[in-house]
Amino acid sequence: MTDTTRDFLAITDLSREDLLGLLDLAERVKDQTRAGVCPQPLAGRTVGLIFHKPSLRTRTSFEVGVGQLGGRSMFITDREIKLGERESIADAARVLSRYLGMIVIRTFHQKDIEELAEYADIPVINALTDLLHPCQVFCDLMTVKEKLGRVEGIKVAYFGDGNNMARSWINAAKLLNIDLWIATAPDTHPGVEFMTNAMTGAAGGVTVTDDASAAAKDADVLYTDVWASMGEKDKAKEHAAMLERMQLNQARVDEAGRDCIVMHCLPAERGREITDEVMDGPHSVVFDQAENRLHGQKALMIWCQNQH
Ligand code: CP
Ligand code: NVA
Numbered sequence: 001m002t003d004t005t006r007d008f009l010a011i012t013d014l015s016r017e018d019l020l021g022l023l024d025l026a027e028r029v030k031d032q033t034r035a036g037v038c039p040q041p042l043a044g045r046t047v048g049l050i051f052h053k054p055s056l057r058t059r060t061s062f063e064v065g066v067g068q069l070g071g072r073s074m075f076i077t078d079r080e081i082k083l084g085e086r087e088s089i090a091d092a093a094r095v096l097s098r099y100l101g102m103i104v105i106r107t108f109h110q111k112d113i114e115e116l117a118e119y120a121d122i123p124v125i126n127a128l129t130d131l132l133h134p135c136q137v138f139c140d141l142m143t144v145k146e147k148l149g150r151v152e153g154i155k156v157a158y159f160g161d162g163n164n165m166a167r168s169w170i171n172a173a174k175l176l177n178i179d180l181w182i183a184t185a186p187d188t189h190p191g192v193e194f195m196t197n198a199m200t201g202a203a204g205g206v207t208v209t210d211d212a213s214a215a216a217k218d219a220d221v222l223y224t225d226v227w228a229s230m231g232e233k234d235k236a237k238e239h240a241a242m243l244e245r246m247q248l249n250q251a252r253v254d255e256a257g258r259d260c261i262v263m264h265c266l267p268a269e270r271g272r273e274i275t276d277e278v279m280d281g282p283h284s285v286v287f288d289q290a291e292n293r294l295h296g297q298k299a300l301m302i303w304c305q306n307q308h
Helices: 016-034 057-068 089-099 110-119 134-148 164-175 192-199 212-216 233-246 250-255 286-305
Strands: 046-051 072-077 102-106 124-126 154-159 178-183 205-209 221-224 261-264
Touching (some): 016 286, 046 057, 102 286, 110 124, 134 221, 154 212
Parallel strands (some): 046 072, 221 261
């Protein structure tokens, strides 16, 4: 980034005020898009989408979003650039900054994204690493606000693997007054060191438990994600055995608040971490949630360009 632009590598790159302001901006951008008018802050710019892992939602919503903001997108796989192998990440960042107006990157290691951002003169957006998925949680907060009318003073129950999604929710609880419960197994814990760092001076609270019912009790949001993430599908069987009791099923919905919403970042492995009954049930907002990836990320790109 430069003095006038910003990176978005983690939810904690934002202050509470930034985050609440960005949620308002996302709402306005969604209304404008639906009314057929859209700001064009990316006119004349090309956004590079570097993806080292598969994607349906993130790639599509960013490509469409860039177009709606007046820019062009270029999809770049690791086959071409071999980030950090053909040349250093720093040199790749310096070169890409001469062509592109922004980089959106999905890869394995958070430190690679941080290095890219350090040497790039253009904004860098984290489109998922093994550690975090901040775009998803930002857009999910937009959906929570739409459905519940607030993002603070709520209980969020997350069921399953203590992965990039769980850690991004922990970061959200650092900024916002959220009572976050993570129902997981001891070996799929999101990481004691990560939690200790994240929760120092946090606005919200995090409880990690192996009691799925306690997590669900009176919750406003029930959230789950796959039990084995991209890049660790070899752990699928082992995780399934450990996380069986953390399935998001009707029993959990019955224990939650009467007006609770059910969320899943998708893709879902139906019948594993979530049942069909719940995913297709009256509390589920998963497809509205997927739509908001488009609107929320447009707000994030505008914020990174510092043009709001
Ligand atoms: N939720 C999400 O990021 O989906 P994709 O992996 O399909 O982009
Ligand atoms: N935890 C999942 C999220 C997918 C959007 C993964 O990293 O594969």
